[in-house]
Amino acid sequence: MDKYDLAIIGAGASGLAAAINASRLHPGISIALAEHLPRAGKKILATGNGRCNMTNLNALSHPYRNFDFASFALNKYSPQKVIDFFASLGLYTYTDSEGRVYPRSNNASSVLDSLRFSLGDNIRLISDINISKACFKSGSFILNDSIVSDKLIIACGGKSSPVHGSDGSGYMLAESFGHSITPLLPSLTPLNINQSENKSLKGVRASSVSLKLICGKNEYNSCGEILFTQTGISGIAAMELAAAAGREISSGNRPYLSIDYLPEYSENELRTIITDIIGHRGGNPPESLLSGLLPKLIGVSVLKKAGITGEYIKSDNISDTADKITREIKNSRYEITGTKGFADSQVTSGGIDTGEIDPETMQSKICKGLYFSGEIIDVDGGCGGFNLQWAFASGLLAGELNDQNQ
Ligand SMILES: Cc1cc2nc3c(=O)[nH]c(=O)nc-3n(C[C@H](O)[C@H](O)[C@H](O)COP(=O)(O)OP(=O)(O)OC[C@H]3O[C@@H](n4cnc5c(N)ncnc54)[C@H](O)[C@@H]3O)c2cc1C
Known part of the structure; x- marks a missing residue:
């Protein structure tokens, strides 16, 4: 020896x-x-x-x-x-x-x-x-x-x-x-979300977003870049919430993620901006409505989640439409079903x-x-x-x- x-x-x-x-x-x-x-x-x-x-x-x-x-x-x-x-x-x-x-x-x-x-x-x-x-x-x-x-x-x-x-x-x-x-x-690893929720967003990045992981009274925050993937949400801002999500889920809780895509604007400021945009672009197909503010596919997903459908944005109830879109941009929710495992985690x-x-x-x-x-x-x-x-x-x-x- x-x-x-x-x-x-x-x-x-x-x-x-x-x-x-x-x-x-x-x-x-x-x-x-x-x-x-x-x-x-x-x-x-x-x-x-x-x-x-x-x-x-x-x-x-x-x-x-x-x-x-x-x-x-x-x-x-x-x-x-x-x-x-x-x-x-x-x-x-x-x-x-x-x-x-x-x-x-x-x-x-x-x-x-x-x-x-x-x-x-x-x-x-x-x-x-x-x-x-x-x-x-x-x-x-x-x-x-x-x-x-x-x-x-x-x-x-x-x-x-x-x-x-x-x-x-x-x-x-x-x-x-x-x-x-x-x-x-596993910590510093992507979050999993319901498959059907992110199909259209796979590969889309959003930068400078603000995230809240919410579970009952517990709230965990982060900010930075996110990337939608095949199974969920990656990017540093999402990965930093993985350990908290894992702890909540293993305690039997069901956390959800709230994404604020434009944290630099207050709700009121954003509502004014959206109202203005509808005024300019309302007659165009909805895909283009938010393309001056957000990555195009995120804009489309926001409208869908806000229930704004149809070929054109109707101009008869602009204030209600602007409200719905604003709320969705400031608080786009995804249920977190889990996280990637140890093999994909950094720590x-x-x-x-x-x-x-x-x-x-x-x-x-x-x-x-x-x-x-x-x-x-x-x-x-x-x-x-x-x-x-x-x-x-x-x-x-x-x-x-x-x-x-x-
Ligand atoms: C892809 C990736 C990127 C990262 N990037 C960063 C970054 O940029 N900045 C940052 O701060 N952190 C980063 N991290 C995290 C960081 O690398 C780790 O926290 C850090 O390396 C931990 O150091 P450690 O020495 O404790 O463990 P490790 O670096 O994991 O080293 C442990 C060593 O022990 C050996 N070992 C284990 N068991 C046994 C055994 N039974 N017998 C003999 N040998 C054994 C292993 O082979 C290994 O070499 C990253 C992690 C990953 C996976």
Whole structure:
């Protein structure tokens, strides 16, 4: 059996950051970094559409799930500290107008390279090894009866996008140490709607819309772009509501989505605009009525849902027609029947119960010497670099191997 000071399971964003920080802070430490794919960091290459949106300057005010738990790590290894960490690995970045940070090369492989090339000789990357068994015996951690270590970091990610290695096996490892896993849901994934409702809109995009997911008294908001698909609604604004929709549906509730296609106008302003448009275009076929305001097919769908049918818009009751159209543009409703699954999701919501982990060290409160980092913990955020910020921040913190609070 090979013996190490530290073993890390999972060479993804978080495990790589943890290995490098542990090595920097504990010179001479021997580290085994176990990865079941043939290469480290495969998922990093797919992030940000191949550009890797690696952090976001607004992370400290982002509504992460379990933010109270995550805030120590996010403050200690703030977005600027993560940027500085990468600069210390030779990677330079730029920030866009919304605080999203990307590598200056605009290429996710630069991020992975900077991490890979910084693994010193004391870190042994053992790839193609699936860790299926881990235990603590006679003062040591033992993995697959072959790797022995004094300390262990589990950084296996969640169960989203398993083609990139995160197949959920880390949860079983955590459970074998007595940890509990909160309910798991795919997050940042498209919403499913009733098939018949969106047939005509497949492939249509709408930008700068405002969305409300409504379920009884609960309301969840987002804004940005949406894209109608074969099965429902995709686009960042819709995907950000997926975890909330999944939670409501798994509690037996029936949420619906309310789309405001033109949030920049109040109802009164919009009614005046629509009245004006009917005055100009009322004699034309309805398909063209809203084409100066909305993508054409969305305009057609709005009229249909508003019950405005017929060959021409009638000019005898303009005010009633304008009312109906305005209401539909500001509140176009779709029943949400579910979400796409883990395979199509970017992040898993749910994970190791944060009450069982010390937020200041990432050490297990159940098993001394055991640490967790990244998506495997019940912390997740929206699109925009927030999930990698969490993976890096918690990985860097776990890599300190601090046990001051035990
Ligand atoms: C397509 C896509 C795009 C994304 N884009 C962004 C983005 O631009 N910005 C952003 O902030 N977030 C993005 N995310 C989310 C982000 O990539 C993850 O939240 C982040 O990678 C989590 O890091 P992690 O190290 O915790 O887990 P992972 O990156 O999933 O790494 C876990 C590693 O552990 C390995 N592993 C798992 N189980 C075992 C085992 N039993 N034995 C050995 N090895 C194991 C896996 O193979 C994997 O390499 C994206 C996700 C996807 C899927």
